[in-house]
Amino acid sequence: MSVLIVIPARYASTRYPAKPLVPLTGASGVSKTLIRRSWDAAMAVSCATKVVVATVDDRIRAEAEGFGAEVVMTSESCANGTERCAEAYANLGESFEIVVNLQGDAPLTPAWFIEDLVEGLRRNDWAELATPVLRCEGEMLASLREDRHHGRVGGTTAVFGAGNRGLYFSKEVIPYTAESYLAHEMTPVFHHVGVYAYRPDTLAAYPSWPVGPLERLEGLEQLRFLENGRAVLCAEVEARGRQFWELNNPSDVPRIEAMMADMGLE
Numbered sequence: 001m002s003v004l005i006v007i008p009a010r011y012a013s014t015r016y017p018a019k020p021l022v023p024l025t026g027a028s029g030v031s032k033t034l035i036r037r038s039w040d041a042a043m044a045v046s047c048a049t050k051v052v053v054a055t056v057d058d059r060i061r062a063e064a065e066g067f068g069a070e071v072v073m074t075s076e077s078c079a080n081g082t083e084r085c086a087e088a089y090a091n092l093g094e095s096f097e098i099v100v101n102l103q104g105d106a107p108l109t110p111a112w113f114i115e116d117l118v119e120g121l122r123r124n125d126w127a128e129l130a131t132p133v134l135r136c137e138g139e140m141l142a143s144l145r146e147d148r149h150h151g152r153v154g155g156t157t158a159v160f161g162a163g164n165r166g167l168y169f170s171k172e173v174i175p176y177t178a179e180s181y182l183a184h185e186m187t188p189v190f191h192h193v194g195v196y197a198y199r200p201d202t203l204a205a206y207p208s209w210p211v212g213p214l215e216r217l218e219g220l221e222q223l224r225f226l227e228n229g230r231a232v233l234c235a236e237v238e239a240r241g242r243q244f245w246e247l248n249n250p251s252d253v254p255r256i257e258a259m260m261a262d263m264g265l266e
């Protein structure tokens with residue numbers, strides 16, 4: 001299947017302005033910007049036919065073109081990454097069977113997460129989009145709980161039903177469990193990884209739907225699909241020893257750099 005990966009990136013992030021241009025130092029001491037590391041992650045995906053960066057900002061465009069990325073400029077009106085992907089796909093003027101949204105704040109996304117999404121859409125005709133979920137070990141769950149306790153959004157969790165059909169996504173830690181878990185013990189909580197693979201028709205329809213109450217409350221773009229009755233496949237992926245974290249807040253920079261050092265990622 002032909003696969004386009006779009007990396008939406010904006011400069012004026014509410015929680016972390018200029019985030020795509022933040023430098024992250026890898027295990028060897030080499031520093032690369034967040035957008036460069038996200039590009040490197042996309043280029044490692046074996047099934048990718050084409051990779052582009054989608055932005056409205058000339059500073060991000062200059063940085064991306066500086067390391068050889070193809071850039072598609074989008075408008076100021078895009079409210080989130082999905083809308084930016086939809087506009088970028090339309091502006092590109094090419095046809096693909098699957099469009100992947102690899103958000104520019106997830107540089108630790110392993111290639112197989114995206115490859116599993118593509119395979120999930122290939123195998124499940126009912127699914128209009130797919131997104132990865134990762135079962136939390138006790139240590140990850142503790143980090144999510146700690147962030148919420150201190151008023152930080154450290155990650156998003158997901159719940160799904162039969163056939164891994166998505167039921168809900170939240171910045172709260174769901175489902176509720178009063179249990180305590182050992183560091184490497186598996187828990188019933190799934191961390192939602194902010195990557196999406198869409199069928200083009202579904203992606204094209206998304207910007208025309210109004211923002212619903214759940215999306216407005218949670219600030220999660222994927223809830224618009226659920227609020228409009230669209231079928232979301234939550235594809236369970238395996239970490240395979242890889243650590244994963246998204247860059248949401250300035251405090252995440254040392255956490256991600258420590259993970260890269262621990263995993264030996266350049």
